[in-house]
Amino acid sequence: MARLTPENVQRARDTISLYPVARSALIPLLHMAQEQDGWLSEEAMVHVAELLELTPAEVYGTASFYDMLFTEPVGRYLVSICTNIACLLEGAYELLEHAASTLGVRPGSTTPDELFTLEEVECIADCGRAPCLAVNWRFFGDVTPDGFDRLVARLRAGELSDEVPPHGTLSRVRRTVGLPARAEGGRERR
Amino acid sequence: MTTEVAPIVTRRLAAQEPWTLQSYLSDGGYGALRKALTMPRQEVMAEVDRANLLGRGGAGFPAGRKWSMLRKAEPVYLVVNGDESEPATFKDHLLIERDPHQIVEGTLITAYAIGAAQAFIYVRGEFALGLERMIQAVEDAYGHGVIGANIFGSGFSVDLVVHPGAGAYICGDETALLESLEGKRGFPRIKPPYYPAAIGLYGAPTVVNNVETMSNIPWIVLNGGDAFAALGTETATGTRMFAVAGRVNRPGAYEVELGKNTFRDLVYDPKLGGGVRDGRELKAFVPGGASSFWFGPERLDFSLDESKVKGEGGSMMGSGSVIVLDDTTCAVRAAWRLVRFFHKESCGQCTPCREGSGWLEKIMRRIESGHGRPQDLELLMDVCDNISPGVSWPSRWPPNMTTICPLGPSIPPPVVSSLGMFRDEYLVHVKEGGCPFG
Numbered sequence: 112m113a114r115l116t117p118e119n120v121q122r123a124r125d126t127i128s129l130y131p132v133a134r135s136a137l138i139p140l141l142h143m144a145q146e147q148d149g150w151l152s153e154e155a156m157v158h159v160a161e162l163l164e165l166t167p168a169e170v171y172g173t174a175s176f177y178d179m180l181f182t183e184p185v186g187r188y189l190v191s192i193c194t195n196i197a198c199l200l201e202g203a204y205e206l207l208e209h210a211a212s213t214l215g216v217r218p219g220s221t222t223p224d225e226l227f228t229l230e231e232v233e234c235i236a237d238c239g240r241a242p243c244l245a246v247n248w249r250f251f252g253d254v255t256p257d258g259f260d261r262l263v264a265r266l267r268a269g270e271l272s273d274e275v276p277p278h279g280t281l282s283r284v285r286r287t288v289g290l291p292a293r294a295e296g297g298r299e300r301r
Numbered sequence: 302m303t304t305e306v307a308p309i310v311t312r313r314l315a316a317q318e319p320w321t322l323q324s325y326l327s328d329g330g331y332g333a334l335r336k337a338l339t340m341p342r343q344e345v346m347a348e349v350d351r352a353n354l355l356g357r358g359g360a361g362f363p364a365g366r367k368w369s370m371l372r373k374a375e376p377v378y379l380v381v382n383g384d385e386s387e388p389a390t391f392k393d394h395l396l397i398e399r400d401p402h403q404i405v406e407g408t409l410i411t412a413y414a415i416g417a418a419q420a421f422i423y424v425r426g427e428f429a430l431g432l433e434r435m436i437q438a439v440e441d442a443y444g445h446g447v448i449g450a451n452i453f454g455s456g457f458s459v460d461l462v463v464h465p466g467a468g469a470y471i472c473g474d475e476t477a478l479l480e481s482l483e484g485k486r487g488f489p490r491i492k493p494p495y496y497p498a499a500i501g502l503y504g505a506p507t508v509v510n511n512v513e514t515m516s517n518i519p520w521i522v523l524n525g526g527d528a529f530a531a532l533g534t535e536t537a538t539g540t541r542m543f544a545v546a547g548r549v550n551r552p553g554a555y556e557v558e559l560g561k562n563t564f565r566d567l568v569y570d571p572k573l574g575g576g577v578r579d580g581r582e583l584k585a586f587v588p589g590g591a592s593s594f595w596f597g598p599e600r601l602d603f604s605l606d607e608s609k610v611k612g613e614g615g616s617m618m619g620s621g622s623v624i625v626l627d628d629t630t631c632a633v634r635a636a637w638r639l640v641r642f643f644h645k646e647s648c649g650q651c652t653p654c655r656e657g658s659g660w661l662e663k664i665m666r667r668i669e670s671g672h673g674r675p676q677d678l679e680l681l682m683d684v685c686d687n688i689s690p691g692v693s694w695p696s697r698w699p700p701n702m703t704t705i706c707p708l709g710p711s712i713p714p715p716v717v718s719s720l721g722m723f724r725d726e727y728l729v730h731v732k733e734g735g736c737p738f739g
Binding site for chain 2: 128130131132134135137138139141142155163172173176177178179181194195196197199200220233234235237239241242245247248249250273280281282283284285286287288289
């Protein structure tokens with residue numbers, strides 16, 4: 112829950128170098144901070160502001176607009192259940208109710224063990240497999256109530272840690288091409 | 302009967318690991334880029350113009366014309382819109398995850414044609430796997446020498462950056478997307494200027510094209526614009542992906558020839574939607590995403606031609622999503638859920654959209670839950686009229702606007718359509734104090 116680590120500062124500088132205007136790297140940097148801590152702490156947002164030469168208010172103003180960016184802690188697993196039209200027609204609200212009872216929390220809240228945050232979301236573009244949900248934005252389709260319980264059990268048992276990284280991790284593939292050349296030790300060769 | 306034509310953008314989707322560079326190269330990948338780089342830029346643009354490729358994102362603006370509208374200034378930017386978020390639309394998601402190199406190649410060719418040295422692919426943030434596949438594709442394409450300096454020795458250089466969104470439907474609007482790419486809140490920009498081609502990213506002339514639009518470009522360069530225009534009809538050329546969702550046997554994304562096929566083909570063809578589930582009756586369908594006016598079964602034989610769907614049908618094919626409602630579906634509940642979506646996603650800049658969507662959502666919710674009043678039906682139409690003046694049933698295209706962006710006029714269609722087609726159902730909700738569908 113803190114400022115970016117030296118490794119992430121380096122990643123942040125690399126990311127900034129990809130854009131003609133530094134501020135364009137703001138959302139990628141916020142994702143990076145969220146990957147580090149699982150959510151966006153004030154210290155992290157202030158650090159991002161420093162890196163981009165923005166005010167903390169500008170950073171918070173952008174962060175607070177977007178659904179995927181959390182300025183409060185969330186569980187290790189963010190369970191996002193779609194209830195929009197295609198899923199609605201396939202029993203999404205019944206699934207959401209079932210999920211709330213299995214996890215013992217209302218949508219929008221986190222289990223006391225900080226493992227799961229349940230949320231109701233808009234269409235996640237997997238309607239061929241309605242009703243569908245995502246856990247840390249890894250998609251699961253044709254989810255039945257029983258299937259949901261099995262999924263939760265497997266997550267609790269740590270059986271899906273390869274498929275589902277901790278909350279905040281979007282792409283595990285990182286850009287390495289077209290970055291500024293560096294000397295050994297990761298220092299910039301200016 | 303659905304016409305049988307060889308698919309264009311989906312032709313590789315069923316291949317083994319089609320997202321890898323190796324798979325793409327074994328299917329002749331980046332051959333179109335090699336060819337394009339031997340052609341004068343104007344000739345590449347002319348081929349796309351001849352194809353009459355209409356943008357596949359939702360607005361349906363001709364891609365070639367969009368390119369030729371660029372203000373003459375340096376630099377110019379290319380931004381690819383992969384922020385697919387329209388409810389029940391899931392075609393770009395598939396293209397991003399399964400054939401990212403096709404999008405990269407289309408993007409590189411387009412960048413060459415418009416003279417952009419910097420291109421961005423904006424991918425919806427929720428598409429984590431899509432982002433991984435797209436970033437890997439850029440890594441591999443760079444290694445293969447098709448991104449970077451002096452591509453194939455042509456003297457053309459371009460960089461391509463994959464940019465993640467962070468969850469906001471509004472960023473599918475091209476000016477909101479540009480704001481988001483500039484690191485700001487996704488507020489659509491005030492018009493004029495009407496087109497990013499004049500003032501776009503960082504104030505520079507910018508082309509914003511959809512992912513499926515880009516996916517068509519390599520085929521058009523290899524086969525020629527005339528070959529593309531030979532598919533479909535004069536006003537609806539080529540093929541297009543349609544996401545068929547809701548109460549059908551085979552929900553999925555299907556590529557079909559435009560103009561010559563109909564909504565009936567999409568819903569009932571055994572190779573496509575496969576008919577209504579459980580042998581039920583089709584009650585209504587949403588022909589072009591949540592923002593479109595609904596069609597009844599009598600419109601199933603409309604051909605897949607945007608000019609006809611708009612002109613004669615008063616609706617649109619929009620995002621290429623067809624949602625089937627069967628006779629067990631409550632029209633009020635379905636419409637309420639779509640209105641709730643728009644309320645949640647309104648960016649809040651314009652009063653009619655911000656407040657109107659909330660009022661409509663509340664009124665719809667109270668009708669559905671059995672607390673509606675007879676005068677609520679008039680009230681719904683009145684609020685819709687304040688968002689989109691003159692809105693009526695049967696619908697007309699295009700709707701009038703009171704807002705900066707099209708999200709405003711997207712709110713009334715589910716309300717006005719369901720009220721127009723199923724007024725009795727609303728009345729039963731009000732009279733009996735509850736939803737007859739349980």
